[in-house]
Amino acid sequence: MSATAQVPPETGSRVAPATGRLARLARLLVARRRLTLLLVGLVAVVAAVAGGGVEGMLSSGGYTPQSAESVAADRLLAQRFHAGAPDLILVAGAPGGVSQTAARQAGLALTEQAGRTRGVVYARSYWSTGDPTLRSRDGRTALVLVKLAGNEDAAYHRAHDLAPVLGGRHGPLDVGITGLSQVNSEAEDQSSKDLTRAEVLAAPLTLLILLAAFGSLPAALLPVLVGLAAVLATYAMLAGLAQVTSVSVFALNITTALGFGLAVDYSLFLISRYREELAAGRDVTEAIAAALRTAGRTVLFSALTVALSMAALLVFPLYFLRSLAYAGVLVVLLAAMAALVVLPPMLAVIGHRIDRWDVFAPIRRRLPGARGPEQGVWHRTAMVVMRRPVAVGGVVAVVLVALALPFLQARFALMDDRVLPRHSDAQVAANVVRDQFREAQTSPDVVVLPDLDAAAQRGSLAAYARRLSLVPHTVRVDCAAGGFTAGRRVAGAAAGYLAPRGKGTWLSVLSDVDPSSAAGERHARDVRAVSAPAPGPVLVGGAAATQVDTKDVLADRLPWAGGVIAASMLVLLFLFSGSVVIPVKQLALNMLSLTASFGAMVYVFQDGRLKWLVGDFVSTGRLEVTVPILMFCVAFGLSMDYSVFLLSRIREEYLATGDTTRAVAVGLERTGRLITAAALVVATVLGALATSQLSILKLLGAGLALAVVVDATLVRGLLVPALMRLLGRHNWWAPGPLRRLHRKVGLTDS
Template sequence: MLLLVSLFGCVAAVGAVGTHARLSPEAILPASAESVRAEAVLVSRFGAGEPHLMLLATTSGSVDGQRAATSGRDLTDRLAADPRTAWVRSYWPRHPAGLRTADRHRALILVRFRGDERASRAAGDDVVARYTGRAGPLRVSAAGTFAVLSESDRLSERGLHLAEIVAMPLVLLVLLWTFGSAVAALIPVAVGVLAVVSTTAFLRLLTEVTTVSAFALNITTALGFGLAVDYCLLLVSRFREELAREGSTGPAVRATLRTAGRAVAFSGAIVAVCLCTLFVLPLPLVRSIAYGGVAVVLASVAGVLLVVPALLVLLGERVNRLDVFVRLRPRKRTRSAEGAGAWYRLALWVTRRPAAVAVGVLLLLGLLAAPAALTRFGMYGDRLLPHFSPVARTSQEVRAAFAATVSDRPSVVLLGPGAARSAEAVDGFARRLSRVPGVRRVDTVTGAYRQGRRSALPPGPAERFTVGGATRLSVVPATGPAPQDGLTPEGSRLAARLRAVPAPVPVLVGGAGARLNDVEGVLADRLPPAVGFAASATFVLLLVFTRSLLIPVKALLLNALSLMATFGLLVAVFQEGWPAGVFFGPRGAGVTDVIAPLMFAVAFGLSMDYEMFLLSRIVEEHRRGASTPTAVATGLQHSGRLFTSAAVVFATVTASLALSDLLHLQVVGTGLAVAVLLDCTVIRALLVPALMQLVGRANWWLPGARTKDRGQERKTGRARTP
C-alpha cells in the first residue's frame, strides 16, 4: 500500500509543476454576467471600457513645460505603438483638461491592453516594470486594476514566505507536543503533503477546461494540512489507546478503524458536502475554492484511511519513539484515575450548572456577533493594499486629483439598431436615467441631461456614443465630499436603480457598481438554497452517525452561532477599525468584501470536524450504557485534547496569514483562526456539555431506535454502570 501511494505521490508531484503560472489572478464574475458583457461591448464597439493601467506623471515644474511635454509625448507614443495596447488616453499631445491637475504638476495616462486576461495582465506587468520611475523630468507611478494585482501578488508572495518562516516552527513544536513523539508527528506531515500535492495536480488539470483562481491554492494548502493533522491525531491517539488495551498491533489497528476511522469517514463527508454547496454559485473564484476544497478533503480522507493504518501496522509500538518533550510531560496516570482528568472535571463542573454556563456563553457570542449589524458589503479594490504601498498611495492620489475623470462611472449600453435610429427613444431613456436618485448627469448622443431635462448639446462627436447598432450613455454619479466609489453599497444600489429604469430596447449596465451588484445578485439568489442543502446534508449524516434527532440540530445551531460571532468580530476589526490602531493599521476599510463570508464554508466544515471528534466518543460511551453527564465528561476527556490541539495547529497556520500586508489575507487568516479557536473552547468545551445536560435523555431520542440500542447492549453484555 505504501509503495503504491508513494508512486501516486511522485506522479502527482510531476503533474503539479507549473500550476501556479496557469491560475487566474482575479476571476470573480463569469463571462455571462451583465457587467462583464457591458464592458465587452464598450471595448469592442466604442474603444472604451475601464483602463487597465493609470500612469501618473508628476513633475516639480509644469507638465506643459518643454522637457516635461517632450517626455510625456515620448511615453505616450511608445505606449500607443505597442501592439499589445488597445488604446491610450493621455494628456499629451492634445492637453485635455480632465487629465491634468489645476496646479499643472501632475498629468495622467490611461492604458488598456488587448487579449485575454492572462495576455493583457502580462502586458500590464511589463509596462509597469519598464515605464514607472524617472522619465526625464517626470516621475511616473502606476495605479489601476493591473497595478493593484501586480502589487498584491508581490506582497502575497512575501507574506506567505513570512508566514512559513513564523508558522512552520510553531506548528512543528505543537505537533511534537501533541503527538508525543517525532515519529508520530511526521505522519500528518506526510499525509498533508500527499493531499496538497495531489490536489495541486488536479487543479493543474482543471485549468485546461475552466478558470481556476490563484486564491484556491492558498485555501487548499491550509485546509489540506489542517485536515491531515485532525484525522491523523484522531487515529494515532485511538491506536495508542487500543494498543494498550489489546496488546497487539493488528487488533489495535482494526479497532481503530472501526471507531476513529468511521468518524473520519463521516467527518470528511460532512466537510466535502459543505464545500460542495459552493458549486451552486456561478462565480469562478468561489467554484475554484470548491474544486480545490472538495479535492483536498477527499485526498486527506483517502490518505488517512490508506496510509496511516499501513504505517501503524509497520511501526507498532515504535510510533511512540523520540518524545523530545518527555521531561516536560506530567507522569502518566494509572488506569483507575483516567476519568479524573482536567477535561473530565471541566465537563462535570459545567453539567452541575448548565443553565448559568449556557446563558453566559450565549451572551458572549451575542456580544461578539453584534457588530455584524453594521455590515456594509462591497469589494476591497485597492483598499486591500497597505497604506505604505506605492500603488496604494498613487491610487489615492489619482482618486483625489482626478475625481471627475477616473471616478467609477456606470455605463449604460442600449443594444439593437432601433437604439441608434430613434433619437426620440434615446432622449426619453436619458431623461428617465437623469432623474434616478444618485445621478448628477447623463451624457449621450442626444445631449447632456440633468434632473430629466436636456441641459446641453452632445459632449463630443456622435461616434463616441453610437456605433454599430449600439448606443452608449455615460452616467455621472452625484458626489459628496469624496468621489463616489462604485465598489461600495452606494455604488451597487445606484446600478440596481439604473437597471430598473424601463428601456426601449435591451440594455446592459456596466461599471464597478454593476459588478458588485452582479455578485450580490448571485449570492442573494443562490446562497439560501446552498445553505439549506448544506444544513440538510449535514443533518442527515449526523443523524446516521449519532442515531439522534436532537444532536444534529444542536450541532448546526451552535456552528451558526460560532460563525456569526466570528463574522461580527471581523466586521468590528477590519470594516470599522475599532482596535485597528493597535493591530491592523490606522483605520478600517469601510466595507466588508462580499466574498469574505464564503470562507465560512471552510470554517463550518472544520467546526463539524471537531464536533465529530467529540460526538464519536460521547455516542460510543452512551451506547456502552453511560448516563448523559458521564458520557459527555468521558467523551470530552478523551477528545478535548485532540480537537483543541488540532485547532491550535490549524489556527497557527491560518493566523500566520494575518502577518501579510494584504487586507484580504488578514481577513481570511484571522477569521479562520478565530472561528476554530472559538469553536474548540467556548462551544465544544462549555456550551455543548451545558446544552446536553439541559436536554438530558432527549439527546438520544429517535423514534424506534433507542429501545433497539439498549436491548442490543444488554444482549452483548456491553452495558456498564458509570
C-alpha cells in the same frame, strides 16, 4: 462502535480482532508497507514535479458573475465601441508640470506606445484628448487610461506583461500604475510571498503543538509528514484543475493551509487511537486495524462533512468561489486519503517506538492528577457544566451572540487596490487618483443601447440623456447627442459614442459619489430605474452597477448554499448517530461557533478597531463581499469536523453504558485534549494567513482561526455538555420509521 479501547491492559484479556472494511484495508497496508511507502514516495515526487509551476497557472479576479448585466455592458463597450472602464491607469508625474513641452512629448509618446501594443483596446490621456479632468489640480500629474482586450483573466495576464514596460521613468515623467488588472497582478505576486511566509511559520509551530500533545517525537513527526504529503498532492491537484477551469490564485493559499491542517488533524486522531489500542493489549497490526476501524471511520465521515460544506460554494456563479469549492472538496478528500493510506504503513514501521523520545515526560511527571478517563481536567469540566447546564449554557450562548452583534452593521463592497499593502505601487498610485482626480471618468456608470440607431433617433437619445442627468448625484451625462447637466444641454455631441459599424450607442453617466459606496449603488439603481422610457433596450454597467449585480446574485444564491449545507449535514449526522435531535442541535451549535468571527470581521476589519492584533492594513469601512460566504462554508465544515470526533466517542461510550452523562464526560475527556491540539494546529496553519500583506487573506486567516478556537473551547467544552445534559436520553431520539431506516442504511464499517 467498538468499546474495546476501554479494556485496561493489566486485565490480561485477549482483545477481539477488529473487523470491517477499514480494518481489512489497514492489515493490507501493513502487510505491504514497504511497497506502499515506496509508491507513496514516487507519487510525492511526481506531485512535486507536476505542481511545481502551479502559481503561474492560476487566475486572478473572478469576483463578479459573468452573466450579469453590468458585465455584458462592459463586454459590449470594449468589443463594439472600443470604450469602457480602463483596466490600467497610468499616473504620470512631472515636477515641472505636465503641460511643459518635454512632459507633453513624453506623455504623447507614452500614450501612443500603450495604444499600439497588442491586446490594448484604447489608450487615451490628458495629452491626447485635452480632457482637463485627466490633469491634477496642481498641474503636476496626468493620467493615461488603458483598456485591455479580453476577459478579466486575459486582462490580468496582459497587465502583468505591460506594467514593467509602461511604468517607471519616461523622460521627465515618473509613471506609477494602478487599475483593477494591476491590482490583480500585484495581488498574485504578494500572495506567493505570503504563502512562503505562512508555510515557514506554520510548520515548526505545528510540530511544537504536536510535541506538547503527544510528548513523543515520532508521534509528533508523523502527522507533519502526512501533512506535507497532502500539500504536495494539493499542488498537483491545483495544477490539474487549472487545465480545465479558471482557479483563483488565492486557492493556493487557502487550500494548502486547509489540506495541511486537516491532514495533521486526521493523523493526530488516528495516532492517538493507535496508542490507545496498543495500551489495551493489541499487537501493532491489530492496533492499526482497530484505529482505522474506529477513528478511521470518523475521519472519513468528517472529511465528507467538510467537503460537502465546501461544495456549497458551487451555487455561486463567481469563479473565485467556485474554484475554491472544487479545490476545497478535492483537498479535504486528499487530506483524509493521505492520513488513511500513508499513516498505517508508517505506524507499522515504527511499531511500539511511537512513544520513544518523550521530550515532555519530565514536565508531566511533576504535574498533579491521575491519568484515568474520569479524573482528567476535561472530565471534571464536563461534570461541573452538567451540574448547572442552564446557567453555563445560557451565559456562553449570550456571550457568543453578543460577540456577533457588530455584524448587523456590516457593509460590503468589491475588492479594490486597498486589499494590497499600503506601500504597494498600485495603492500608492490609486491614492493619487482619489486625491487629485475626483472628477476623472475612470469608473462612471455607463448605459449601452446596443440596437439604437442614434443618427435617426437623436432626439429620443437627447431626451433620455436629459432624464438621466436629473438622477440625484449625477454630475454630467455625455453621449452622441451632447453633454447634459441637470436637464440642460451644456456641450455638443462628442465622438466615440457611436458604433463604428452598424447600430448602437452608449452614454457616460458621471456621478459625485464613490462607486463602491452605498450611495454609488443607489445611483446605479436609480439609473436603471430610468431605463423604462429609454429609446430601446439598455444595459447599465460600470463599477457601481457591477457591485450591485454581484451583491444581488450572492444574496439570491445564499439561501441555496445554506440549504445545501443544512440538508447535507442533517442527513449525514442522522446516518452517523441515528438521532434526529443531534443533527439539529449540532447545526445550531455550529452557527454559534461562527458568531465571534463574524463580529470580529466588522469590529476589526471593517471599522479598524484593534487592528494591531493582526498587523497593519487599510480599513475601508467595508468588507469584501465574498469573504463572509467563504468563511462561513470553511468554518462551518471545520466546526462539524470537531463535532464528529467528539460525538463519535460520546456515542461509543453511550452504546457501552447507556448513561448519557457518563458518556459525555468520558467522551469529552478522551477527545478534549486531542480536539484542543487539533484546533490549535488548524488555527495556527490558518492563522498564519493573517501574517499576509493582503487584507483579504489576513481577514480569512484571522477569522477562521478565531472560529476554530471558539468552537474547540466554548462550544465543545461548555455548550455541548450543557445541552447533552439537558436533553439526556432525548439526544438519541428518532421516530420509529427513522430508527428502522438507520439500522438499514446507517453509517457503519462492516
